[in-house]
Amino acid sequence: MQVEASIALNELDPQIAAFIAQMGKGWAQHKALDTVSFPEARHIAEQVRAPWIQGGPQMALTTELAIPFGEDTIPVRIHRPIKDAGALPALVYLHGGGWTIFSINTHDRLMREYASRAGICVIGVDYSLSPEVRFPRALEETIEVVRWLRRHGGEQGIDPDRLATGGDSAGANLAIATAIHLRDAEQPQAVKAMLLNYGAFDTDCHNASYERFGGPAFMLGGQEMEDFWKNYLGEDFGKRLPLACPLHAELSGLPPAFLCIPNCDVLLDENLEMEKRLRAAGVDTTARIYEGASHSFLEAVSIAEVADRALSEASEWLDESLRR
Numbered sequence: 001m002q003v004e005a006s007i008a009l010n011e012l013d014p015q016i017a018a019f020i021a022q023m024g025k026g027w028a029q030h031k032a033l034d035t036v037s038f039p040e041a042r043h044i045a046e047q048v049r050a051p052w053i054q055g056g057p058q059m060a061l062t063t064e065l066a067i068p069f070g071e072d073t074i075p076v077r078i079h080r081p082i083k084d085a086g087a088l089p090a091l092v093y094l095h096g097g098g099w100t101i102f103s104i105n106t107h108d109r110l111m112r113e114y115a116s117r118a119g120i121c122v123i124g125v126d127y128s129l130s131p132e133v134r135f136p137r138a139l140e141e142t143i144e145v146v147r148w149l150r151r152h153g154g155e156q157g158i159d160p161d162r163l164a165t166g167g168d169s170a171g172a173n174l175a176i177a178t179a180i181h182l183r184d185a186e187q188p189q190a191v192k193a194m195l196l197n198y199g200a201f202d203t204d205c206h207n208a209s210y211e212r213f214g215g216p217a218f219m220l221g222g223q224e225m226e227d228f229w230k231n232y233l234g235e236d237f238g239k240r241l242p243l244a245c246p247l248h249a250e251l252s253g254l255p256p257a258f259l260c261i262p263n264c265d266v267l268l269d270e271n272l273e274m275e276k277r278l279r280a281a282g283v284d285t286t287a288r289i290y291e292g293a294s295h296s297f298l299e300a301v302s303i304a305e306v307a308d309r310a311l312s313e314a315s316e317w318l319d320e321s322l323r324r
Contacts, residue, residue: 008212011264013292016307019300020219023048027216033101038132042101049106052299056109057081057116063156067148074141075126077104078156079115087154089162089322090121091195092146092178094171096296098200098228099130099138110168110298110311114195117315120322121158123149127174130231135244138232142178146190162322164255166195168298169220169267170228173200176254177243183253193321195314197260198295201247202270203229203238209268219295220266247274251281258286258317260310262293288313 012020026048033041061080066073082088091114095107104111104124115122125145127138146163153160165175175194182190205226214222230237233244242249247270257278261271275287290297293306301307 008264009217011292012218012294013304013306015304016264016292016294016297016300019297019304020217020294023052023219024216026051038100038129042103042129045097045101046103046105049102049299052302053106053109055302057112059112059115065156067145069141069144074145075104076145077108077111077124077126078158079111079122079124080157081112081115081119081121085157087157087159088119088121089164089192089318090123090149090153090158091115091118091164091166091318092123092125092142092149092175094125094127094142094165094167094174096167096169096171097129098225099135099170099232100228101129107168107299109301113301113311114166114315114318117312118318118322120318121156123158131234134234135232135236135241139174139177139181139243142174143181146178146182150190161189162192163190164193164195164318164322165191166197167199168197169200169295170232172196172198173244173246175199176201176246176257177249179254180246180249180251181243188253191255193255193318194257195260195318196257196271196274197298197314198262198265198267199259199271199274200225200228200267201274202245203233203240204270205229205266207269209270210266213264213268213294214266218264218266222266225266247277251278251283254278254281254283256284256286256321258314258321259288260298260314261287261289262295262297263289263291264293265295267295286317
């Protein structure tokens with residue numbers, strides 16, 4: 001196992017390895033997350049991630065809104081890259097973090113990158129986190145954001161007929177689950193495209209890619225991912241509910257999908273399997289495998305060429321998909 005892990009480490013892109021090392025130094029300055037409360041863990045995560053959201057594109061307008069949801073509200077952040085361009089297509093973006101940590105703040109640069117590169121609005125959803133709130137709350141909130149944009153997007157300079165869902169890791173899970181739900185709710189045109197960045201699609205945390213690429217040297221480990229799943233699903237862990245584990249859902253009739261797949265990621269196998277199942281279901285699927293890239297590698301855009309390329313390729317695809 002140690003020999004295998006050493007060989008796998010040699011596959012990392014040097015710039016991504018530098019990113020992971022710098023991130024590791026940031027985490028080392030704080031208490032281990034499993035020794036603190038969830039609110040404190042989220043505060044630490046924002047501090048560690050803060051250097052990586054600096055810089056990047058400037059937006060013409062950024063708006064903070066609270067979308068009604070029953071007796072509560074859903075905080076969203078809308079990035080608009082262009083002034084006076086009429087109603088723009090939009091990407092509803094769901095941040096990663098195992099449904100447990102991270103926020104629209106930790107992923108703000110990623111959202112601005114997509115907005116600028118694709119020339120679209122990007123709406124970040126600050127969905128409720130687990131384990132305080134479990135499945136399906138975050139999914140229900142995301143669905144409501146899409147429905148709200150369908151009704152009120154025009155008021156924000158957004159074309160309600162050209163919406164994509166997207167996200168990374170747990171966020172990619174929410175993105176495709178939202179599209180599945182809306183398809184089944186007889187709203188097949190609500191989502192026009194899906195951007196799926198190294199998604200968490202299944203609760204199996206013991207496959208070959210976990211064995212090969214698990215641990216802090218690759219950003220995410222098997223036990224960590226299993227804990228995230230348990231936080232999210234609670235008593236439903238292991239049931240493989242289709243909207244929680246979309247690898248086991250009916251995938252036909254979904255909108256076009258772009259899968260960003262790093263080849264040094266614990267989630268590699270399930271992302272390759274998702275690509276296979278989407279194609280088998282007749283879904284228009286584009287998949288790009290990024291050599292030497294790890295989980296979370298897109299956040300290294302300030303120092304890593306592979307992250308810059310992945311963002312550009314996905315943004316070009318978004319532009320084409322939402323302007324058809």
